[in-house]
Amino acid sequence: MQKEFQVGAVASVHGIKGEVKVFPTTDEPEKYKKLKSVLLRTGKEERQVTLQSVRFFKQMAIVKFEGIDSPEEARKYQGATLWITRDQAVPLRAHEYYQADLIGLLVVDEEGKELGRLTDILETGANDVYEVTMPDGEIVLFPAIRDCIREVDIDAGYMKVHVMEGLLDAARSGKKS
Numbered sequence: 001m002q003k004e005f006q007v008g009a010v011a012s013v014h015g016i017k018g019e020v021k022v023f024p025t026t027d028e029p030e031k032y033k034k035l036k037s038v039l040l041r042t043g044k045e046e047r048q049v050t051l052q053s054v055r056f057f058k059q060m061a062i063v064k065f066e067g068i069d070s071p072e073e074a075r076k077y078q079g080a081t082l083w084i085t086r087d088q089a090v091p092l093r094a095h096e097y098y099q100a101d102l103i104g105l106l107v108v109d110e111e112g113k114e115l116g117r118l119t120d121i122l123e124t125g126a127n128d129v130y131e132v133t134m135p136d137g138e139i140v141l142f143p144a145i146r147d148c149i150r151e152v153d154i155d156a157g158y159m160k161v162h163v164m165e166g167l168l169d170a171a172r173s174g175k176k177s
Contacts, residue, residue: 002100005089007031007038008082011060013075018068019053020077022061028090032061039083040065042076097152106158107132107142110150115140118159130159140168 008022024032032054040047050066068074089098105118107130116134121144128144142148142161151160 002098003086004039004083005086005098005100006081007035007084008061010040010077010080010082012078013071014062016071017064018070018074019062019064020068020074021057022063022082023059024061026090029056029061031090032063035084035088039085040077040080041083042080095146095152097154101154102130102152102159104157105152105154108158108160109163110160112160115161115163132161142167 005026007026008024011021011023013019014021022032032051035051035054037048037050040049049068051063052066053064055062065074065077068077092098099121102118102121107115107118109115114135116132116138118130119133119139120131122129122131122141130142130144130149132140132142134140148162148164149159150162153159
C-alpha cells in the first residue's frame, strides 16, 4: 500500500506575500483547509511545510506556507508537488479505495483466472473505468460498478471481476494488427 499521496502541484506564484497557486490533485480539495502541513517535493529538495493559510480561487487553491514570505522564495517551489501521509488522507467508506492502491493489482475473473494488471483509472462522469492490461498487451476496460467489480483485496494484491458477455471479444476485435 502506498504510504503517501500526492494532493497537489504548485502552478505559480501568487501575489507579493509568498503565496502560491496550487492545482489540487485530490477529489476533495476542501480538505486543504484541514491540513496542517504537507511534504513539498521539488525533485532536488524534500521539505515538510506548515500551511499558514488556504483559500480557493476558481479551480486553484491559494496557499501560504509558513516561512516562505516573498515571491522570490515561493518561485523556487514552482512545479513542486505536495504530498500527505496516509494518516492525513480522507477516511474511506465501505467499498472505497485510494486509486494509488488499486494501480498494479492483479485482475482475475470469477473462476480465479488471471486477466492482467490494473494499469490506469479513467474518471468519467458516471463512474470510474478500470484499464486492465492483459499479458499480450491488450487493454480491456472494466466499469467500476458492483455488477462488474466483485471483490477487491488490497492486502492480497488482487481484484476479482465479472467479465460481462462480449467484453473480451470487443477488446480483441479492437486490437491493432
